[in-house]
Amino acid sequence: MPLIQSSYTPPPFLKGGHVQTIAAKFYATQPIDFYRELRLDSTGQTLVAYDFIVGQPEKPTIVIFHGLEGSSKSHYAQAFARMAKHRNLPFVVVHFRSCGGVENTASVFYHSGDSAEISFVLNKIY
Numbered sequence: 548m549p550l551i552q553s554s555y556t557p558p559p560f561l562k563g564g565h566v567q568t569i570a571a572k573f574y575a576t577q578p579i580d581f582y583r584e585l586r587l588d589s590t591g592q593t594l595v596a597y598d599f600i601v602g603q604p605e606k607p608t609i610v611i612f613h614g615l616e617g618s619s620k621s622h623y624a625q626a627f628a629r630m631a632k633h634r635n636l637p638f639v640v641v642h643f644r645s646c647g648g649v650e651n652t653a654s655v656f657y658h659s660g661d662s663a664e665i666s667f668v669l670n671k672i673y
Contacts, residue, residue, distance in 0.1 A: 572622040579628040581619050581640070588644055589667035592653035595642050600628055602637035609638045610672060612665065618647045641668050 643657030
């Protein structure tokens with residue numbers, strides 16, 4: 548796969564993706580407030596949290612799925628939310644089963660390879 552060409556040059560103290568990822572956590576500003584909805588997951592056995600930022604409805608919705616035990620409070624989710632809010636874009640952080648402070652009552656837990664759950668979510672949002 549070809550690399551994406553970019554003119555971006557990081558400052559000398561932020562060389563490398565690992566340092567940039569860690570440093571972002573320390574540049575966090577005021578937390579973004581979300582509008583939360585609890586919706587049934589693909590099993591129909593439990594509720595999961597969707598944290599929204601309302602934007603212009605005719606614009607595309609940005610959807611992110613958190614990392615391992617992450618949430619809408621994670622620094623990367625907050626950074627994306629801040630960008631979306633600034634551009635008036637609809638935005639949602641989808642929490643997986645047992646995450647985001649919502650108890651899992653389904654017979655299964657989430658895992659990062661659950662493409663059926665992701666497909667279910669995207670079909671419900673769009």
